[in-house]
Every structure is written in C-alpha cells, then in structure tokens.
Amino acid sequence: MTETKPKTGGSSTSTGSGGSLTSLWERPGYLVRRLHQIHVAIFLDECSDYATTPVQYAVMTALLNNPGADQVTLANDAGIDRTNISDVLARLAERGLVKREAGKQDRRMRVANLTQEGDRIARDMEHASLSAQARLMAPLSAEKRDQLMSLMGELVDANNEFSRAPARKRPAD
Amino acid sequence: MTETKPKTGGSSTSTGSGGSLTSLWERPGYLVRRLHQIHVAIFLDECSDYATTPVQYAVMTALLNNPGADQVTLANDAGIDRTNISDVLARLAERGLVKREAGKQDRRMRVANLTQEGDRIARDMEHASLSAQARLMAPLSAEKRDQLMSLMGELVDANNEFSRAPARKRPAD
DNA sequence: CAACAAATCTCAGTATACTGCGGACTGCCC
DNA sequence: GGGCAGTCCGCAGTATACTGAGATTTGTTG
Secondary structure: OOOOOOOOOOOOOOOOOOOOOOOHHHOHHHHHHHHHHHHHHHHHHHOOOOOOOHHHHHHHHHHHHOOOOOHHHHHHHHOOOHHHHHHHHHHHHHOOOEEEEEOOOOOOOEEEEEOHHHHHHHHHHHHHHHHHHHHHHOOOOHHHHHHHHHHHHHHHHHHHHHOOOOOOOOOOO | OOOOOOOOOOOOOOOOOOOOOOOHHHOHHHHHHHHHHHHHHHHHHHOHHHOOOHHHHHHHHHHHHOOOOOHHHHHHHHOOOHHHHHHHHHHHHHOOOEEEEEOOOOOOOEEEEEOHHHHHHHHHHHHHHHHHHHHHHOOOOHHHHHHHHHHHHHHHHHHHHHOOOOOOOOOOO
C-alpha cells in the first residue's frame, strides 16, 4: 500500500518533447492548494458538531472583536471578498447566529452583530478550532511549526494586495 | 495609509469575557486560506492570456504526463476531487483543449487526451506558470523559499489522506 | 444465466471566491 | 438645491470543492 506508483517508470515520454515539465510537488501553488483542501477537511471534521465552516468561524470571531461592524470592515478583518461576506452573513443570519440591520448614521451600511446563540457558539468553537490547528500542524516539530507560521505570515503580509480581499495588515503587536 | 488600524484600541472588550481569542494571523488555517487566495489571484493574472485557472493547468500537465488517463487517475495525479475533475474536464473539452471518449476495454471509464491545441497551450503556459510561482515566492529569500517548500511538502504528504482528494504520494525520486 | 458487489462516472445541492453590473445612499461641489 | 463622484450593498454568472444519491458497466459468484 501507498506504493508511490512509479509513474515515471516507462509511460512517461508521452506526447512531445518530454512530457514532464515540473512535478506538481515542486510548485508552491499546488502545495498551497492541497494544504488548503486539507485544512478545510480537518476543520470541518473537528467542528462537525457546529456545522460551521472555517470562513464562517473567521467571520464570527471578527464579530466578537468588532461587533456592529459593516460588511466592508468585516471583509477586511477576515480576509474575505466583499461579495462573499454578504453570502456568509446571510447564511449565518438564516441560522440565527447573526443579526443584520441597516446602519443608523449611514443607511448604505448593514451592520452585523452576533446573536446570543452566535456569541455562545463562537466561544464554544474555540477549542475545536484549536484542535483542528493542532491536527493540521501535528506532523511538524514545534520548531518547524514556528518556521512555517513565520514564513506564511511573511508571504501573506508581503503579497496582501494581490488578492481582492486584501485583509487588514497584520497587527503590529 | 495602511494604518494597521489599532483594532484592539478601545472598542474591543465587546460582548463577553474579552473579545479577542487568538488573532487570525496566528491561525495556520487562516494563513493557508489567504495564501491560496493570493496564489490564485497571481496565477490568473500571469496567465490571463490563456484564461486558464491553476486547477485547469494542473489537469493539463497531468495529461501531458499521462495521456489517455481515466478520471480517477487524473484526480489522484492532480489532487482534485472525483466530482470536480469531471467539471474541469468538461470545461476544457468545451474549449477544445481536451477530448474525452469512452474507455475501450472498460466502458465505465472516460479517458481524456489533450487535443493538439491543448498540448500547445499546456506547453506555452509553462513560463507563465513559472512567473506566477516566482511572484508568489518573491518576498522570501532563496533559503526561505526552500524551507517553505519543504515544510509545506512535509505537511501535505503527512496529512494527505484527510482530504477527499488524497493525491498520489510525492514521487520518491 | 441471474444476482451481487465493486468501480467509474454523473447529477443535484451547498459553500467559498471572484468579476461585472447596477441600485441606494452620502457627501461634496457648483 | 441639484448634480456627481464615491461608497456600500446586492444580483447574476462562473469556477473550485465537497456530500450524497444514483446510473452504467464490469467481474464474480451461486
């Protein structure tokens, strides 16, 4: 089992001038995509009691830290697209975890707040979220975990503006 | 500009026992999600001439290395969900980059091949793909890039089975 | 041959993520 | 006070990613 399938055994020379190009495992984008898939899978598993996705949890914790925020602010805080935040909040509202109302000063805005249940669930989920993090990083030593977090943080920080959801910059601590 | 918004300034104490929990920037899952967003944005930008997504490109290179593969094999090679590979191939086929036909021995299968144009585009895209990789990793020194690739590879390898698309293991070389 | 299990693929439904467009509202300038 | 640019939000459409159910084909077994 797990036999590593010798794909470069004899079938490779394929179509044209040597089929291979770079292996997927040497492409950062591939590793990032796979890591994201794995993270989501582990998170959903650990948080299955709450039927809540990583993005929904991110929005709920953003609301814990910034209640009554409008959607643009929430999108920046959580690193989520401006259109998508609207969908996410709608789903959370449908489940009774979030309340949305028109802004009092500026009626273009719709400000959001956690309901009592949303607040409770957001706090309850913390340990499940920590378990998911621990499971994701478990294969690495403590030292390597720190290295990885630092490298990813550096990269996200520096490339922030390339995505449509440029997330508020890392707090300066 | 980019004023780092002191969100923990005075508005925090929010609802219950201190609003903050862990900062998003300390959560590996958040960084992985953001890194994925950024990677996709950069890739789409660099490859805008080809109107081709990272996943579509991954499938095309998998087909370069393994022409005539069935969908399960392709899904494993490219680390893509079994349902999703079907959609991706359909879109590629619609654009005339891929041909699908029923398997000759086993008619449950649908084997895929790049068309001549698909082959050409897949090869043409290599340098754009390399530019995207370079841009994504540019903020890091060469040494840090190697570290990051190694750490991500280790993590994906070890956690492979947690996602629904467990990707063929890293080739042993 | 008929029944059954397994493999491959498809379809319906949901969630994230983005583009592009338009509507509603605000604040500013003339 | 009337336009006008800019902001906030929503809708339509597309792509990835997954769950769960079902259809088709294959191979095995009674």
